[in-house]
Amino acid sequence: MMRRRWTAGPLAALALATGAPVAGAAENLHGAMAMAEQETRLDALLPERDVTQAPPGIDPVIWASLIPADNAMTPERVALGRKLYFDTRLSRDGTVSCATCHDVSRGFTDQRNVSEGVGDQLGRRNAPTTLNALFFQTQFLDGRAPTLEEQAKLPIVNAIEMGQPDGPTAVAAVAGDAEYVRMFQAAYGRAPNYEDVGRAIAAFERTLVFLDSPFDRFLAGDAKAISAEAQKGWVLYNGKARCVSCHQINTANPLGSDNRFHNVGVSARHQDFETLAVQALAALAGKEGEEAVQAIDELALETDLSELGRFLVTQNRADIGGFKSLQVRNVGITGPYMHDGSMQTLWDVMDHYNKGGEPNLYLDGGIEPLALSEAEIDQVVALMFSMTDDRFADENARQMARQRTTAASKRPFRDTAIAQRRVLPFEARLKKEQ
C-alpha cells in the first residue's frame, strides 16, 4: 500500500502546532483542492433549480422514497449542508472537511488508494464518491450507515479522518459562528446540534445528482451518443461479462448497483479470513448500539479487520469479505478502484473479474472466469468511461488517457490461463496448499 505524505502549508502547520482550527486556508491540505475554489467549481456544476422537486429525469416516486420524513428538502437545509460540507473547522485540527476526501475537483472522491485524515494518517478504505450517493440503500463500503444522515456523522468523530472526540465538540467548533446559528434556525428551527449537522449534510448531498452522460443519451435512443466499441460493451455488460446482475441500471435504480454485499476476492490472497473473523468477534463481543457503531467504524478504518467487510456489521458468516457493489456511474473519474483502492485502472478491474476474482473460502460463487478477449475487455472499459456525466467530460478524458497509458505498460491482475478456463480458480489454490 502506497503511503504518500503531503506537506502542510505554514498556516496549517501552525494550526497543527497550536491545535487551533483555521478556516478557509488556501493551501492544498491533504492533497485536496482549496475549499473556496471547490465551492466555485460546484456553483458551475449545479444548475439553479427547485430542490424540493425531483431532479429532471428521476422518477418522482423513486425520488420521494429516498427522502426521510424528518429531513424534507428545503433550500435552507441544502445551503446549510453545503456550508458544513466544505468547513474544515469540523475537524480536530481544522485541516479536514468532507470535501477533503470527497473533492469536487476529483470526482467527489480523492482519487487515492485510501484516504488521508488529520495528522496525515492513512485509513484502510477507498473513499466512495458522494456523487449520486443518495440512491444507495446503505452508505459506506460495508453498509454500516443506513442513511446519508448517519454516514455524515461518523467521519467527523473518527480518529483517523476528522479526529473530533465526539459530536458536541464538533458542533461547538461552529456553533459560535453567528451565521451558522442563523442558518440552523432557518433550516431546522433550533440551535446547532450534531443530529442536524448530519441531516443538513445529507440534504446537500441529495442535490448531487449527476446522471447526464453520453450513456444516458444512448439509452434514451441516440445511437450515436456513444462509440460502437462502447455499444458492444453494453451488450457484454448485459451478457457475457455478467456485470448487470450486481451492477443493475434501470429507471428505478439508476446507479449501477444491486445494493448487496459480495465477496469478489479482492486482496483475498493476503488475508486469513478465519483468524480475522475470530478477532472481530472478540473485539465486538458484548457491544451494543452506539458503542458497537463506533467500534465497527474504528475497526473498519484502522485495523486489518477492515478486510472482513460486511461481516463486521452483520457477523454473518456469509458476509465475510463482502463489500457493497459500488456504482458504475462516473466510475471513470472515481478511481482507484475496489474497497482498498488496490486497482489503478478499469483494465485492472476487468482483469480481476475476467479471472473470476481471487478464490477464497468465502468467494461469491457468482464470480467465475469470464473468458473475455482483450477486445471485449476494451469494449466494456469504453462503456464504463461513457457513463461519466457530461459536466466532468474533461476530467474523464484525462483519466481515460492516464489509465490507458498505465494499462498499456502493466496489467498486474491479468491471468489469461484462468480467464480462459485453462486453469481453474480453485485448482491453483489446492496446488498451492500441497
Next chain:
Amino acid sequence: MRNPKRRGIVIGTTCGVALVVVLGLVTQGSRAVATDAGRDGTIEVALCDGETTVQVAQAGKPTAAEGRQIADELMAKWRASNPGTDWVAEERAKHKIVEPADNRDLVGRSQGQTYGRISEQDVVGWERATLAMATRGSQVFHSADELGSTIAVSCDMCHPDAANTHPETYPKFQVQLGRTVLLRDMINWCIEHPVRGAKLAEDDPKMRALEAYILAQRKGTPLEYGKH
C-alpha cells in the same frame, strides 16, 4: 400382407398352441405372425414388417395381458429401430407433459354461427397441435445439444419437469437482469449463463416451444405477475 387367418391355422397346427396373442395384437393395431417352433421350446413371433421379432416361451395358452406384453415388446423394438415416427409419444414416454385444456364440450354448439361451428376433428386437431408444441419444448428443455450448451447442461438439471420455473410470475423485475422482463427473457438469460449457450432469437421456434412447455407444466396456476 399375408392372410392372417391362414397364419392362424399354421400357428394352430405347427405349435399346437392357440396363440391368443393374435387377438391381443389386433387390439394393439399390429399383427404378429408366428413362425415355426424352435427346438429349445420357444416361438419366434414376428411383426408384419417381417423383420422385428421377439422370442416367446412356449408355455401354454398366453393370457391377454401376456399377449399385450409381447405386442409392447415388438412395438418397442420397432420404434427403437425407427425413431422419430411418433416423436410425440416417444417424448411423452420419457417426460410428463401436461395436456392442454379439453375443448370437447364446444363440439356441435354453434347457434348457426359459422365461426362457432366446431367439430370433433377440430378439437382433436387443436389438441394434437398444441400438445406437439409443448412436447417439442420438452425435447429442447431436456437436451443440452438442442439448447446449444457448451458445458453439457440442460434446463432439467435445475428444473426437473420444469419445476421452479414460475412462468405465472412474469412480467416481473428480474434481479439477475436488472430490469422488468418476460418469461422468454429469463429463458434466454438462463441459456446464456447457467447453460452457457448462445441466446435464442425471440421468435426462434425453439424459444417458442420452450415457453410452451414451461407454461404447459403450470396449467391451472393463478397468474401473479411481479411475484418474487
Next chain:
Amino acid sequence: MAKRKDPETRYYEERDAFFRDLAHLDRRGFFKVAAAAMGAALASGVTFHPRAFSMVRVAGAAKAPAEDFSFAYISDSHLYTRDVNDRFVNALLRAVDDVNALDPQPDFVLYGGDLAQLGQPAELELGAQILKSVKAPVRMMVGEHDWFLDMGVKWNALFGPETYSFDHKGVHFVVLQSVHEEDFWTARGMTPMERMMTVAGLDNGVQSRFEVGAPQRQWLKEDLAKVGRKTPVIVFSHSPLYHYYEPWNFWTVDAPEVQALLDPFDTVTVIHGHTHQVLTNRVGNIHFHGMLSTAWPWPYAPEGLPALTLQMNRPDPFNPQDGCGDGVVHVGAEGLVGKVYNLWNRNPVQVPSTYLASRGKKDRPAAPTRTSY
C-alpha cells in the same frame, strides 16, 4: 455442597446450551452465540474454530463408549471432463478446499455418490484424481450416474466393492448401493450409453425406481446380525431409503423392508445423497439427513416433502454455487448425529440431534424465507 462437574459433563452441558441457543437465533445472532460458546468452551479447555462451525472435543477425559467424533462429506459432483464442463470441476475443487481447511480435521470424508455425470471412465478417473487431494481418508459411495454406463465395472476397479461396512469409534457404518433399477433397457434394445442417458435424466420416466434389492437386503440382514442392538448404526445410501417423490426417484422401492431391518437398533441414522437439498426426516426410530451437491441444487418436489424438513432458501441462479456445498456430520454420545450443511455463500444450516430426537419439538433449524415455487 455443590457437586463439582468433571470437564466432560461441563463440555456436554455447554454444547447442549449452544445448540439450544441456536434454535432461538436469527442469522444475525448466530455468531454472537458462537462467540459466547467459544469463550465458554475455551475456558474449559475445548477448542472451537469458526471455520469448522462445530465444536470438537479435544480435552481428554474419560472416554464414553461411543466417543464423539465428526466426519465430513462431499457429494453429487456430477463431473464431466474439464474440456466439457469446467464449472462442476471447479466446484468439486472448492469442496475439497473446504474440507481440507477444517480444523481440526474430520476423522474421514464420505463421498456421497454421483462422482461422474455420465459414468464415463474419464469422468470417474478425474474424480478419483481430485479426491486424492483430500487430506483425510475418503470413504466412497456409488450413485446412479456412476453405475449405469457399465453397471459398476469401472467403479469397482477404482474404488472397490460398492457395498461394505466398517466400524469406527464404536459406531457401525454400512455403505449401500441403493440405486439398483429393474431392467428397463434390454426390452428396448438400448445401448449402454442410452441406458446411462435415461438414468441421468431425473425426470425421465422410462427408467425404473431405485431399490436396494433382495440380495443386498439379505447381505444387510446378515451384516447387522453381528451388531448389538445398542451399537449406533449409520447407513450411507445414495437414494433416500424412504418414499419422498417417486417421479424423481427421490424414492427407494423397498424402503419399508430396509427400514424394518434397521428399526430394531436403538440409534440409526441414514445419510443420503441424490436429492441435492437440505432434507430432514424421521421414520419410526430412524433419522434421515440429506447431503448437498457441489454441482447444482434440486428444487423441492411438488409433494411428499417430509414434515420435519425446513427447506433451504430458493437458490439464485446468478450464483451457480448457491444451494450447493458440502458439510460435516457430528457423531455424539450414544451415536446421535448432528448435521451441518455448509452452504456456499450462506450461513450454515445446523440440524442438531435433539431436533429429530424430539420429533421436531426442540431446536428447530432456521425457517426458510423463500421456498421453492
